[in-house]
Amino acid sequence: MLDDRKLAVLRAIVEDYVSTNEPVGSKALADRHNLGVSPATIRNDMAALEEQGYIHQPHTSAGRVPTDKGYRLFVDRLSQVKPLSGAERRAIETFLAGAVDLDEIVMRTVRLLAQLTRQVAVVQYPSLTRSTVRHVEIVPVGDRRVMLVLITNTGRVEQRVIDLVEEVAEDRIANLRAVLNTCLDGCGLSNVPETVAELPERLPQEDRPVAATILSVLLETLVERHEEKIVFAGAANLAAADFSVGLRDVLEALEEQVVLMRLLGETGGLSELTVRIGSENPYTGLRGTSIVAAGYGSGDKELARLGVLGPTRMDYPVTMGAVRAVARYVGQILAGS
Amino acid sequence: MLDDRKLAVLRAIVEDYVSTNEPVGSKALADRHNLGVSPATIRNDMAALEEQGYIHQPHTSAGRVPTDKGYRLFVDRLSQVKPLSGAERRAIETFLAGAVDLDEIVMRTVRLLAQLTRQVAVVQYPSLTRSTVRHVEIVPVGDRRVMLVLITNTGRVEQRVIDLVEEVAEDRIANLRAVLNTCLDGCGLSNVPETVAELPERLPQEDRPVAATILSVLLETLVERHEEKIVFAGAANLAAADFSVGLRDVLEALEEQVVLMRLLGETGGLSELTVRIGSENPYTGLRGTSIVAAGYGSGDKELARLGVLGPTRMDYPVTMGAVRAVARYVGQILAGS
DNA sequence: CTCTGGCACTCTGTGTTCCCGAGTGCCAAG
DNA sequence: CTTGGCACTCGGGAACACAGAGTGCCAGAG
Numbered sequence A, B: 001m002l003d004d005r006k007l008a009v010l011r012a013i014v015e016d017y018v019s020t021n022e023p024v025g026s027k028a029l030a031d032r033h034n035l036g037v038s039p040a041t042i043r044n045d046m047a048a049l050e051e052q053g054y055i056h057q058p059h060t061s062a063g064r065v066p067t068d069k070g071y072r073l074f075v076d077r078l079s080q081v082k083p084l085s086g087a088e089r090r091a092i093e094t095f096l097a098g099a100v101d102l103d104e105i106v107m108r109t110v111r112l113l114a115q116l117t118r119q120v121a122v123v124q125y126p127s128l129t130r131s132t133v134r135h136v137e138i139v140p141v142g143d144r145r146v147m148l149v150l151i152t153n154t155g156r157v158e159q160r161v162i163d164l165v166e167e168v169a170e171d172r173i174a175n176l177r178a179v180l181n182t183c184l185d186g187c188g189l190s191n192v193p194e195t196v197a198e199l200p201e202r203l204p205q206e207d208r209p210v211a212a213t214i215l216s217v218l219l220e221t222l223v224e225r226h227e228e229k230i231v232f233a234g235a236a237n238l239a240a241a242d243f244s245v246g247l248r249d250v251l252e253a254l255e256e257q258v259v260l261m262r263l264l265g266e267t268g269g270l271s272e273l274t275v276r277i278g279s280e281n282p283y284t285g286l287r288g289t290s291i292v293a294a295g296y297g298s299g300d301k302e303l304a305r306l307g308v309l310g311p312t313r314m315d316y317p318v319t320m321g322a323v324r325a326v327a328r329y330v331g332q333i334l335a336g337s
Numbered sequence C: 001c002t003c004t005g006g007c008a009c010t011c012t013g014t015g016t017t018c019c020c021g022a023g024t025g026c027c028a029a030g
Numbered sequence D: 001c002t003t004g005g006c007a008c009t010c011g012g013g014a015a016c017a018c019a020g021a022g023t024g025c026c027a028g029a030g
Helices: A006-022 A026-032 A039-049 A069-077 A088-099 A101-119 A170-184 A187-198 A205-223 A235-240 A249-257 A257-264 A316-336 B004-020 B027-030 B037-049 B068-079 B086-097 B102-117 B171-182 B189-197 B205-222 B235-240 B247-255 B257-264 B316-336
Strands: A120-124 A133-140 A145-152 A155-164 A228-233 A272-277 A288-297 A304-311 B118-124 B131-138 B145-152 B159-162 B229-233 B273-277 B289-295 B304-311
Touching: A006 A026, A006 A039, A006 A069, A006 A249, A026 A039, A026 A120, A026 A249, A069 A316, A088 A101, A088 A316, A101 B316, A120 A235, A120 A249, A120 A257, A133 A170, A133 B118, A133 B131, A133 B145, A145 A205, A145 B131, A155 A205, A155 B159, A170 A187, A170 A205, A205 B189, A228 A257, A235 A249, A235 B247, A249 A257, A249 B235, A257 A288, A257 A304, A257 B102, A257 B131, A272 A316, A288 A316, A304 A316, B004 B027, B004 B037, B004 B068, B027 B037, B068 B273, B068 B316, B086 B102, B086 B316, B102 B118, B102 B189, B102 B229, B102 B304, B118 B235, B118 B247, B118 B257, B131 B171, B131 B247, B145 B205, B145 B304, B159 B189, B159 B205, B171 B189, B229 B257, B235 B247, B257 B289, B257 B304, B273 B316, B289 B316
Parallel strands: none
Antiparallel strands: A120 A228, A120 A304, A133 A145, A145 A155, A272 A288, A288 A304, B118 B229, B118 B304, B131 B145, B145 B159, B273 B289, B289 B304
């Protein structure tokens, strides 16, 4: 159905179109790639490819442009991820190594990725639910107020101020803190609710109301506010790549955390690349854009995802290489800190 | 030099141009605003206004467009800040009240402002240097590691992991924490360095090396990393307002923290509005855009600044009203929490 | 059966020309 | 100082022609 030469033609079309951003004709193909056949032959192949929906011509007498289906075939079977150059690797390493806390790691990662791919980069903060508790702190900040601070193994810190109904002495707080920590230390965040449920029994009667207040906030922080935070960078790159579709839609999507979440996609394997091309995309405003995403994490657990978003006519091999590399480095950094 | 009627004409030109986005001619002016004079008279006034550089015509036979100088005069003398409607005020209040921590306050503020003005909103995080210490916490997170957590009166939390040279017992940490807190509680962050300098004397000899390590990190957090964080939202609004100048430049500027900082401007009075119009702007990429900014803070101290960025032909009275109102509300929220 | 060269055909994009209309500046009269 | 009249300018849209790129198809060669 699709012999080798037709595939070669498709590959050539994709590569040329990506680099020139203009519909590519049979003659140009014969010139630039040495396929060993004449333009006429290529035309026949093109007709076949179009027949099956891999390419498309904007109007009669224009060159061909790959369809989403064409890109898909290209990504799946006709290309291989292009590794980064040594210089790029070193640049990544030094750039990420300078970060002092999680905020900065994420910030640097997203900028790095945007710069590397010249597209819009998107990075999700390491998820709370997939990490473990490193420490819980309860700090009095007034007569009837405490601040609850939760520190995870990824270095993420969540804090909440809690109003208490009664005044509580320092030592009772200290006790509560000790109990909490012995119970929760190293506990996976997703297991916290069950662990916490049995906790009041270990406390003296008088402390239970206070503990209940604090614990409910703790759970809320973990569960309800488990809205994942996402940042992006490189919006300026959008302006450069003149979008066929309104870039307004793209900008809007970028500011909708929910949409971004869905774009980054379901969790695949760790460092497994996910590619969504144009209409494969769940969000209507983003036809015309593709997403290349990967999970990252420390050890073998996927903590969150990151990726880039660009026009469907992006350079997939290079982009995929960059995303994969950055995902791995971030994972290393997180594991090391 | 500029009699009342000429000023009225200028005001009318600005208002019409802002609302229609098209050069405005003498006839249209006579029709839409009842200035009581004929188009011919208006033409004479326009000639005078142009002579003095307040308006400008794109080409010989087109209407007039305000220059930056014209907008400046309009803002300074011909308009007054337009207060928000009651509904809008209530919306702000309820929207901001739901925030649980500083991150969320800032996030909500910037979105609110973007939505309210339909432009790009920019908010600077409350500055460390201008706030006071509410609490310092030192938390062991391993044999030779502690996490230093600094909580300010604005609810901002800074954390750093510190590697120690020796293992340190819990109670020594506790002691250090106690001393730190008694010394620093309520202390203005800018005074911390001096206060800290005398601190080692209060400690037992054996604790001084450890204390020195921790204190140096503390100072570093305050001073070196006093890089102010800035967030923005509403980039999608840029696409709607078709920019004369490339919007690429604008997007680039938005991602440069340094540029943004300078745009928000030097500290004026609290809730004092700063308006920068087009070329008054320090950054070349942003000719064609104006910035309306204000300081916000709790009590009478300015903690940081916020504002919006839009095309020079924005509706200044409305924008200024929104910025001022939001700045005040955020101040209240911060003071109350 | 596949490849190739030739050829007529069909488009888009560009450049040219033309004209309308909005808006101006100037002038003389009220 | 204001007003109506008038000639003038210029940008932008419509109509048009045209060159060039690219195609599909066909007949002949390998």
